[in-house]
Amino acid sequence: MGVDAKGRIVIVEIKVQRGDLLGDAKWPDYLDFCDRFYWGVPPGLDRAPLESESHRPDCCGVIVADGYDAQILRPAPLLPLAAARRKCEVERLARTALRRLTTGLDPECTGWGVSD
Secondary structure (H helix, E strand, C coil): CEECCCCCEEEEEECCCHHHHHHCCCHHHHHHHCCEEEEEECCCCCCHHHHCHHHCCCCCEEEEECCCCEEEEECCCCCCCCHHHHHHHHHHHHHHHHHHHHHHHCCCCCCCCCCC
């Protein structure tokens, strides 16, 4: 999950094995939390399932990446979130990132009593 230069939320669901790609039933729930959704796959993975209706090619982009580079093969359409939802999700992402940074720098830190 990330925020682009215009403040829009982008989710990339990374799949490295065909079984993981075909067996994931929770990914459609993510569409309500982003402005753009991408599948991120390695170069050797069969991308045919991403063209089927079950993987919603009308609203999901495709990124192929390895350890050195990435290429957007199919851009994700912009499906704008409501402003209030975007604000809430950007704040949640910022808190999570700060918590991870803090606990990475100080493993004894348990956070600030805030839960998500």
